Amino acid sequence: MPANENSPLLGRSQSDGGLDHPAKTFRPLKSSWFLLTNGWLNVLLVTVPVTIAAKFVNWPATVKFVISFLSIIPLAALLGDATEQLSMSLSQSVSALLNATFGNAVELLVGIVALQQDQLRLVQTSMLGSILSNILLVLGCSFAAAGTVYKESTFRMTAAQTSSGIMTLACVGLVIPAAYHSTYARSPRDGGAHPSPKDLLLGSSPDNGNAPAPHDGTLKGLLVLSRGTAIILLGVYMFYLYFQLKSHASLFEADAQAARTNENGEVEEEEKPEMDAYSAFGWLAIVTVATAVCADVLVASIDETAAQWNLPKAFIGLILLPIVGNAAEHVTSVWMAMKGKMEITIGVSVGSSIQIAAGMIPILVLAAWPLGKNLTLYFADFETIMLFVSVMLVNILLQDGRTNYIEGVLLIALYLIIALAYFVSE
Numbered sequence: 001m002p003a004n005e006n007s008p009l010l011g012r013s014q015s016d017g018g019l020d021h022p023a024k025t026f027r028p029l030k031s032s033w034f035l036l037t038n039g040w041l042n043v044l045l046v047t048v049p050v051t052i053a054a055k056f057v058n059w060p061a062t063v064k065f066v067i068s069f070l071s072i073i074p075l076a077a078l079l080g081d082a083t084e085q086l087s088m089s090l091s092q093s094v095s096a097l098l099n100a101t102f103g104n105a106v107e108l109l110v111g112i113v114a115l116q117q118d119q120l121r122l123v124q125t126s127m128l129g130s131i132l133s134n135i136l137l138v139l140g141c142s143f144a145a146a147g148t149v150y151k152e153s154t155f156r157m158t159a160a161q162t163s164s165g166i167m168t169l170a171c172v173g174l175v176i177p178a179a180y181h182s183t184y185a186r187s188p189r190d191g192g193a194h195p196s197p198k199d200l201l202l203g204s205s206p207d208n209g210n211a212p213a214p215h216d217g218t219l220k221g222l223l224v225l226s227r228g229t230a231i232i233l234l235g236v237y238m239f240y241l242y243f244q245l246k247s248h249a250s251l252f253e254a255d256a257q258a259a260r261t262n263e264n265g266e267v268e269e270e271e272k273p274e275m276d277a278y279s280a281f282g283w284l285a286i287v288t289v290a291t292a293v294c295a296d297v298l299v300a301s302i303d304e305t306a307a308q309w310n311l312p313k314a315f316i317g318l319i320l321l322p323i324v325g326n327a328a329e330h331v332t333s334v335w336m337a338m339k340g341k342m343e344i345t346i347g348v349s350v351g352s353s354i355q356i357a358a359g360m361i362p363i364l365v366l367a368a369w370p371l372g373k374n375l376t377l378y379f380a381d382f383e384t385i386m387l388f389v390s391v392m393l394v395n396i397l398l399q400d401g402r403t404n405y406i407e408g409v410l411l412i413a414l415y416l417i418i419a420l421a422y423f424v425s426e
Contacts (some may be wrong), residue, residue: 031085031279038274041327051294060306067297069324075291076106076263076327082283084332085275097245097351104130104352105288106325109295111364120368120375125213125317126325127361128174130318130381131353133322133419135167135394139349142337143397146345147405148268155342157401163350164395166240170357171391173229178227178376179380182361183219219374226376228368231360237358291356305375315422326352342403386418 036042051071054064083116092222107130114122146153275283298321306313336344368375379387393414397407 003069003425025180026278027276028279028282031275032283034274035078035081035279035283040076041074041077044070044074048075048290048294049178051297054156055141055297061301062308063303064297065305068294068301071294072106072109072291072324073300073327074292075287076325077331078287078350079105079284080327081331082275082280082287082424085273086277086284088273090157095314097241097347100288101355102284104325104355106291106295107322107356108360109288109292110299110321111360112367113292113296113299115364115368115371115373117377119299119302120373122299122302122313122317123375124379125314126321127356127364128379128387129318131387132169132318132323132415134349134353134356135416136390136411137323138333138352138419139346139394140292140408140415141330142345142349143403143408143411144405145334145408146337146342146403147408149338150340152402152404153337153340153342154402155346156251157399159343160346160350160398160401161250162240162243163346163354164398166236166354166358167350167391167403168395169236170233170354171387174228174357174361174377174379175384175388177222177225177376178381178384181222181378182220182381186216198365218400219376222376222378223374226365226378230365231375233358233362234366237354237362240354312422312425314425315419318422319419335374337347346398350398363380382421386421390414390418 003047023356036045047067049066051068053066081104083098087098107126109216110126113119114126302313302316305311306316333345333348336342336348341379365375365377391412397403
């Protein structure tokens with residue numbers, strides 16, 4: 001039985017970490033060739049320079065939207081491939097965190113660009129959509145894919161319950177502002193206005209589609225509540241990272257021998273990285289910059305495209321953008337699930353949602369503060385309800401430490417129902 005076996009995203013033993021290790025030998029040309037030819041989605045890279053050019057050319061908004069939308073797909077795939085290559089020499093928990101972080105790079109960049117362009121509702125819907133996409137679509141497809149290989153898959157229950165507990169807390173942090181608004185908003189007899197069904201669904205208001213209108217009497221309180229909650233959630237997320245990576249790291253690691261054994265009981269051959277670490281870091285930086293430029297073109301074209309296609313803007317922000325942005329996590333999570341590495345699957349999908357809910361959303365709320373933009377944690381009643389039921393379903397499915405394909409079907413079904421609700425929102 002070969003020694004020092006390991007699989008993608010799993011830690012390596014110290015014995016193969018010499019200077020001739022592939023990840024430590026600077027091979028920029030070979031590494032770049034591998035990255036650019038590693039998947040068929042890379043043919044769409046031809047749209048990236050076109051998207052950058054479109055930023056300076058007066059093309060129709062729909063053309064810009066389609067081109068920039070297509071360009072983000074291969075960029076997300078490149079982020080995933082470069083991250084996977086970089087993480088081959090790391091532990092499972094660090095690898096899952098690294099995949100979740102760079103997998104969320106697209107959503108974060110879209111959020112930052114939308115914040116700069118004062119598209120606060122787009123910030124909210126894209127972030128919320130990323131959470132739902134990860135815990136329902138990505139995790140659901142992973143469970144279903146694992147079910148095609150294994151009758152039943154197992155994972156460490158304590159680690160999964162800890163992750164779902166953090167996710168529940170972050171969910172509650174987003175629900176409380178909505179409850180505050182519903183309780184203390186002025187009624188029509190006090191000078192407020194009756195919200196329309198669309199306003200209730202999308203969380204918009206007659207005066208400002210980005211936050212509750214100031215005349216309802218809750219904006220000031222919502223800002224204080226949201227910013228305070230954001231600071232608390234960031235603190236909890238820091239403790240969670242320490243818990244995951246340092247004090248209780250063993251809880252998030254699968255048994256090393258089991259992780260290297262396939263469904264036939266055979267130990268898998270060692271998979272060596274095709275890229276050196278320096279090239280992987282360099283490409284991560286290049287792709288991140290390119291993604292930021294493409295995201296800027298995409299966000300700027302959404303309003304006009306939604307109007308011309310008669311497509312709800314919330315559907316674009318909550319469904320379409322997250323599906324593209326989560327492409328890297330989706331592929332990694334499904335692939336790891338089919339190889340029986342459920343700790344990595346849950347770490348990527350649920351961990352990515354935790355990072356968004358307890359990390360990225362609070363960061364964007366606090367970043368909007370000095371910019372004078374009233375970004376809050378207030379989501380409409382419909383949004384908070386669907387987030388709550390989604391987290392509840394995930395918690396129920398994770399509590400026994402086992403999963404099968406039917407549980408994946410349940411998660412996917414809930415995601416499709418939510419997508420349908422937003423598709424008919426306008």
